[in-house]
Amino acid sequence: MGGVTSIRRAVVTLPAAELGPDNPLPPLSPLDEVHHVEDRDLHDLPRDMARQIRYEPLRSLLPVRARDGYGRRRAPRDLDALVLENDRLAVTVLPSLGGRIASLLHKPTGRELLYRNPVFQPANFALNGAWYSGGVEWNIGATGHTTLSCSPLHAARVPAPDGGEMLRLWEWERLRDLPFQVDLWLPDGSDFLYVGVRVRNPHERPRPLYWWSNTAVPEECRVLAPADAAYHFGYERRLRRVPVPLHDGADRSHPLDSRHAADYFYDVPAGRRRWIAALDADGHGLVQTSTDALCGRKLFVWGTGPGGRRWQEWLTEPGTGGYCEIQAGLARTQLEHVRLDAEGEVSWLEAYGPLDAPRDGAWPDVVREAEARLAAVLPRASVDAAYAAWRTRADTDPGEVLATGSGWGALEVLRTGWKLPGTPFPEETLGEEQQPWRELLRTGSYPEPRRVRPPGPSLVAPHWRDMLETAPATPSAEYHLGVAQWHAGDHAQAVRSWERGLELAPSLWPLLRCLAVADRLDGHRERAADRYAEAFDDLCRERRDDGEAWTAASAALGREAIEALLAAGRPAAARAVWERLGPDIRARGRFRLAEAALLLAEGRREAARAVLDDDLEPADLREGADDIDRLWARAGDGPLPARLDFRMRPEGT
Known part of the structure; x- marks a missing residue:
């Protein structure tokens, strides 16, 4: 058979x-998920459905x-x-x-x-x-x-x-x-x-x-x-x-x-x-x-x-x-x-x-x-x-074994000793991203990187947060602890951890960027803009090569900095960030949209319209986003062209 x-x-x-x-920057902003039910509809739904919609x-x-x-x-x-x-x-x-x-x-x-x-x-x-x-x-x-x-x-x-x-x-x-x-x-x-x-x-x-x-x-x-x-x-x-x-x-x-x-x-x-x-x-x-x-x-x-x-x-x-x-x-x-x-x-x-x-x-x-x-x-x-x-x-x-996944499961099994018959997560699948967390688990200390590079991923579950809280207060430990505290909803303590890290860190931009996000979400536009500008300056000074990791960090931080500076009404500072981005980054579709927004902030409507009239392809356009619609309304004439029309809502909603 x-x-x-x-x-x-x-x-x-x-x-x-x-x-x-x-993207090497930890996602600190609230999740922008389009699948959200209006509260007014919950009352008309079956009770079990409404309860499960509200459930975590x-x-x-x-x-x-x-x-x-x-x-x-x-x-x-x-x-x-x-x-x-x-x-x-x-x-x-x-x-x-x-x-x-x-x-x-x-x-x-x-x-x-x-x-x-x-x-x-x-x-x-x-x-x-x-x-x-x-x-x-x-x-x-x-x-x-x-x-x-x-x-x-x-x-x-x-x-x-x-x-x-x-x-x-x-x-x-x-x-x-x-x-x-x-x-x-x-x-x-x-x-x-x-x-x-x-x-x-x-x-x-x-x-x-x-x-x-x-x-x-x-x-x-x-x-x-x-x-x-x-x-x-x-x-x-x-x-x-x-x-x-x-x-x-x-x-x-x-x-x-x-x-x-x-x-x-x-x-x-x-x-x-x-x-x-x-x-x-x-x-x-x-x-x-x-x-x-x-x-x-x-x-x-x-x-x-x-x-x-x-x-x-x-x-x-x-x-x-x-x-x-x-x-x-x-x-x-x-x-x-x-x-x-x-x-x-x-x-x-x-x-x-x-x-x-x-x-x-x-x-x-x-x-x-x-x-x-x-x-x-x-x-x-x-x-x-x-x-x-x-x-x-x-x-x-x-x-x-026909293919290998990530090492994150192996790290959790190593931490807990769990037995999961049928789904082994062997220690040999641990990779570079898991190694500092493995060391924290074994020694109680989060290691400082041996060379200058963008930080690795953070872990935020309560058990990892507890370990970071008792670890020696190194810059990397304070950075990751702040991320874990932020995720837990303790924003004030997260800010204090990042500020402590700044006093010791040779690399400032990861901590400054976290503080800038906190300022932006708290409505402090000017301070957020200042910190973003300072973070981008520090990244440019620290950047060691044109490798994939540094390019990704420059693109991610540059994009956020431009948006924050424009939100604070500072197009000249946003232009300074734009000019320091590499030509390959500026040529990306998402950054062409940022350029159009920057040109509009500078009062150059025709130039912004020319960007939108070009063969624009923002690869990471978000489902349900209205970025292009809003830019076209400010820079364009007539109806939105079909090639830029990603609108999903029915007309009038």
Whole structure:
């Protein structure tokens, strides 16, 4: 039985943009997340939903760093892949990019069941920035796309329940400090990929948990789910229950019948089988189903408006077809977080495969027929039995290691001695970023760097903060302690730690920048501007080379300094920072926007308009941001050009 299924290494070659380095500045500002429910809507929601929407929403990106060093210049690039295959399906997984399933090919028909992006183009959609579209992604952490979207996961072979091979992916999710695993399994002769997922909480206190499996499919389809109502959420940030499929005069089960981008979270009745399908005009497509723990189902559409179309082009290649997303999660909506008990875990099994069913006709009839077709090819009892069989292998130690993720899980296991059967985080996976924290753990002292360079990442969990508070008060220890205190909400103490660090530090700019952020958020614009200018001067004096780390620091600090100086009404000082940035940095699309803002502050409207009229491509433009709209309103004439129109809100909202 197991001889047919195989896992092999492969290479996927795509036109791809480089990811670039992470932003070295700790993200101290509150999280700017577009998925936020207005308080006025909470009163009309079911009590459990409202309670889970209020339950520990993410306030900060720390300890994760922002990932904004990518661009839009693409060149052929080889991506390491793992292919899981039987005689019916070929599943291509990208372990270095969040473990995403890039392709799900049904071999008997030759049909690709997913939307397979023909390029790799990061864009600013993940919680920490870089994200790319297509395939099946595993979203864990908090509302939004996971910070692991473009990060490597651990991967290994594991014996499957039928005696064949299973591909295990696992990592340590750092926003909530939770280890998780994803096991991909193709039973011999099966048309369905099984995916077993487990998330564990090894801590002594409960943790908020978020999970949504997100599948991109071609948008020229009809999406079916077993519900006659859904909770609609759009970029106007209103959550309300609407009928399915007809709403506001349009059939929302057809993605191209929606003008504006929106989420539809299906209100699947209790006891009903959990599934969602996307079928093309001939009734062929993909179905996803699961055990009942994964209870939520969702459709996301970009809409046919100019903003949605522009984003589709931005994320792929014009003319290659658009996509929508069908998703499955642990709650009814993505605005909720569920409680994972102390020392507890949650697990479930998903199945992905082809479905052939008539899609046209009255909603109750086509849903009923699709569910009957699903029951015929994959009975609900078979999914439950597969889950029970998978659970017997969930703790099995991995065999051959196929890819390596981060060392953060190894650091936590080293600190606690936790035993996590099935998901080892061996000490040999510790890397350069973990080494100073390993030394703090062993010696009680945070080491000073041996050479001048931008600071490494901070850790902010209470146990690390406690260790920093008792460590010798070196400049680096005070810097990281301040970051941890800031994350904990003790802003006054964080400022005192950074100020103490300034008295000792040979490198001033990291501490000055932290103090500048504190001033800006407290409304002290002038003092923030002063500190940003001083920090940038110090960075320019200290910078040792044109390496990746120093360039990333110059770009990140320069951008923040220009914004702060302009906010304080000091364009001349902002111009001085601009002139000291390297030409490669000034040529980036985001800095062209900063240049336009600077020119407007100098009263040079025509020059600012010329910048916007140029072939402007700000690679890290944020989902839902209105930067370009506001600049155009000040510098442009007439309507916003289509190439700059990324607006997602309905008109008048």
